Amino acid sequence: MATIRDVAKLACVSVATVSRVINKTGYVHADTRHKVEAAVKQLNYTPNEVARSLYKRKSRLIGLLLPDITNPYFPQLARGVEDEMQKNDFRIIFGNSDENHRKEQEYIQTFIQNNVVGVISSTNDPNSDTYSKLKIPVVFLDRTSTDSPSVYSDGREGGRIAAREMISRGSKRITVMQGPVHIRPAQDRFQGALEVLEENKISYNVIQTTSFSFAEAELWAKELFDKHLDTDGIIASNDIVATAVLHEAHRLGRRVPDDVQIIGFDDIPLSALLSPSLSTIHQPAYEMGRQAAGLLIKLIQEGFVEHRNIQFPVHFIERDTTRKVEHHG
Amino acid sequence: MATIRDVAKLACVSVATVSRVINKTGYVHADTRHKVEAAVKQLNYTPNEVARSLYKRKSRLIGLLLPDITNPYFPQLARGVEDEMQKNDFRIIFGNSDENHRKEQEYIQTFIQNNVVGVISSTNDPNSDTYSKLKIPVVFLDRTSTDSPSVYSDGREGGRIAAREMISRGSKRITVMQGPVHIRPAQDRFQGALEVLEENKISYNVIQTTSFSFAEAELWAKELFDKHLDTDGIIASNDIVATAVLHEAHRLGRRVPDDVQIIGFDDIPLSALLSPSLSTIHQPAYEMGRQAAGLLIKLIQEGFVEHRNIQFPVHFIERDTTRKVEHHG
Numbered sequence: 001m002a003t004i005r006d007v008a009k010l011a012c013v014s015v016a017t018v019s020r021v022i023n024k025t026g027y028v029h030a031d032t033r034h035k036v037e038a039a040v041k042q043l044n045y046t047p048n049e050v051a052r053s054l055y056k057r058k059s060r061l062i063g064l065l066l067p068d069i070t071n072p073y074f075p076q077l078a079r080g081v082e083d084e085m086q087k088n089d090f091r092i093i094f095g096n097s098d099e100n101h102r103k104e105q106e107y108i109q110t111f112i113q114n115n116v117v118g119v120i121s122s123t124n125d126p127n128s129d130t131y132s133k134l135k136i137p138v139v140f141l142d143r144t145s146t147d148s149p150s151v152y153s154d155g156r157e158g159g160r161i162a163a164r165e166m167i168s169r170g171s172k173r174i175t176v177m178q179g180p181v182h183i184r185p186a187q188d189r190f191q192g193a194l195e196v197l198e199e200n201k202i203s204y205n206v207i208q209t210t211s212f213s214f215a216e217a218e219l220w221a222k223e224l225f226d227k228h229l230d231t232d233g234i235i236a237s238n239d240i241v242a243t244a245v246l247h248e249a250h251r252l253g254r255r256v257p258d259d260v261q262i263i264g265f266d267d268i269p270l271s272a273l274l275s276p277s278l279s280t281i282h283q284p285a286y287e288m289g290r291q292a293a294g295l296l297i298k299l300i301q302e303g304f305v306e307h308r309n310i311q312f313p314v315h316f317i318e319r320d321t322t323r324k325v326e327h328h329g
Numbered sequence: 330m331a332t333i334r335d336v337a338k339l340a341c342v343s344v345a346t347v348s349r350v351i352n353k354t355g356y357v358h359a360d361t362r363h364k365v366e367a368a369v370k371q372l373n374y375t376p377n378e379v380a381r382s383l384y385k386r387k388s389r390l391i392g393l394l395l396p397d398i399t400n401p402y403f404p405q406l407a408r409g410v411e412d413e414m415q416k417n418d419f420r421i422i423f424g425n426s427d428e429n430h431r432k433e434q435e436y437i438q439t440f441i442q443n444n445v446v447g448v449i450s451s452t453n454d455p456n457s458d459t460y461s462k463l464k465i466p467v468v469f470l471d472r473t474s475t476d477s478p479s480v481y482s483d484g485r486e487g488g489r490i491a492a493r494e495m496i497s498r499g500s501k502r503i504t505v506m507q508g509p510v511h512i513r514p515a516q517d518r519f520q521g522a523l524e525v526l527e528e529n530k531i532s533y534n535v536i537q538t539t540s541f542s543f544a545e546a547e548l549w550a551k552e553l554f555d556k557h558l559d560t561d562g563i564i565a566s567n568d569i570v571a572t573a574v575l576h577e578a579h580r581l582g583r584r585v586p587d588d589v590q591i592i593g594f595d596d597i598p599l600s601a602l603l604s605p606s607l608s609t610i611h612q613p614a615y616e617m618g619r620q621a622a623g624l625l626i627k628l629i630q631e632g633f634v635e636h637r638n639i640q641f642p643v644h645f646i647e648r649d650t651t652r653k654v655e656h657h658g
Contacts, residue, residue: 046438059443061422061443064423068408070404070405070598072401072599075398075399075401076399079397079425086424091424091440091443092422092423092424093390093421093423094411095411095420095421096411107420110389110420111420113376114388114390214599217602218602240599244602246602246604247603247606250604250605273547273569273572273573273576274572275579275604277576
């Protein structure tokens with residue numbers, strides 16, 4: 001593989017001149033530049049990114065920290081981030097935090113050690129020292145924060161929509177599954193749903209859940225029907241939990257949506273393929289990832305963005321776990 | 330943040346000595362080492378990984394290339410790789426190839442530019458120049474290769490098991506969905522299934538599919554029942570396609586498993602939560618990811634592994650899209 005020295009030799013210039021041409025720093029006469037560019041081409045020279053990042057004190061790496069890529073909601077976010085980064089010639093160092101604070105800190109630290117130029121994080125604690133101490137731009141993704149640059153969807157409105165749809169479709173004994181209390185967007189949805197139920201004086205039960213994991217989703221679903229067998233409408237904390245609830249309803253011989261309606265949250269790709277297909281609140285996860293990447297790139301390149309917070313609207317996806325109504329809104 | 334110079338100053342030694350202590354290279358007197366270590370501790374000094382990687386010509390970064398993280402099979406693989414790498418203090422630069430050769434090459438090139446010390450790739454073309462030219466270890470994951478270090482599961486046996494289970498549970502007009510022809514493990518499964526069907530002189534149809542995407546899975550499912558409405562057993566190319574087939578069977582009023590049995594492949598987490606839950610062939614994706622990481626780490630650190638190819642067995646997961654039999658095996 002050709003080195004910068006080989007290029008300098010072939011072009012009959014100094015290594016410093018080659019470096020100035022490659023990094024577009026400092027003045028180089030046009031003729032000299034052409035000679036260097038020709039040598040780069042002839043030798044098929046690729047600058048070593050590590051050496052460049054030391055020289056320029058800038059790499060093209062960013063750090064992406066997600067809670068858990070095996071939750072089907074997060075791959076959509078990750079793809080959005082990656083596609084936008086790839087288009088702009090950035091690369092991603094990736095880690096899962098498992099919502100573990102120590103693991104999160106370790107990842108952030110090694111991101112920095114590898115000279116990332118920015119971080120995108122779906123942390124549960126955007127206000128922690130871990131982030132405020134960083135000297136590089138940070139964008140929070142899928143996390144509500146008004147102080148820091150962040151991209152998220154309108155969870156509260158999502159919860160409100162879910163409750164309104166349940167009510168307008170005739171459910172009277174509604175169960176709301178409260179997502180993990182330490183995850184702010186989950187609590188926003190929960191609060192939104194409760195607001196509408198209370199405004200409409202509809203009775204409801206709450207099932208507390210502490211995670212979004214597949215294994216535990218089945219347990220919450222069982223607990224739900226154990227405690228509230230007569231419930232006729234379930235607002236689930238996300239689509240995985242909703243899928244488990246649907247499964248359990250079938251197992252118990254309860255007809256969906258005739259006996260019990262179910263609404264999920266997220267609109268993961270598999271939701272449309274369930275039987276019956278899952279009515280849910282759509283979050284534009286892929287687009288959220290893209291926008292977070294765009295925001296971070298702007299912060300890296302310009303040091304400034306006009307709109308630091310991007311909140312995406314959510315909307316109801318009517319499928320077959322809710323009953324049809326002729327007019328509603 | 331403290332630099333190596335600050336450490337040297339505080340310990341009253343040269344920068345070279347600090348470097349020797351930190352990188353454990355060359356002789357340093359015990360007293361001097363203790364002084365340096367105390368200074369590192371007092372200043373809370375963290376070595377810059379990029380500088381270290383230049384100095385030692387080694388980073389702690391590896392490249393991971395997958396086709397598409399939004400296919401629910403791949404996050405399991407990725408988690409296995411990451412958890413093992415994290416335990417061993419390596420970090421991952423991550424990319425999706427979308428099975429696009431140019432994109433794949435670009436990623437591999439930038440991995441190298443960022444001084445990764447190894448690559449794990451789920452490529453469709455393990456024999457391409459892109460890999461044989463690399464001067465760092467490569468492990469192929471979920472890809473069959475006898476020439477290169479690789480970790481995969483026994484797709485052919487998986488196909489054979491699926492066909493045997495279909496036959497022993499009474500299906501007589503079986504449809505086999507042929508996965509994408511350019512994906513070797515998908516073709517192994519397909520061939521395995523066909524072998525058993527032919528050995529047992531069972532009539533079968535084939536539906537050709539060209540991708541594993543959610544959107545297209547619905548189209549293959551529709552085509553399947555359009556062409557072969559009387560089929561009574563479907564061996565799907567993976568769980569996503571099986572989920573779409575199940576959905577379509579319900580839409581057409583065909584009872585599963587009474588009228589038609591369905592067997593998937595992969596055993597993605599959501600399969601257990603479908604209604605009815607999906608019978609499938611289990612691949613240990615997480616464990617495959619872990620083993621690939623272990624193999625790569627060994628190649629990086631020791632330059633040599635005894636077993637270059639790790640093939641995992643697969644097994645049948647009996648759930649509710651297949652009929653019960655009293656004795657079979």
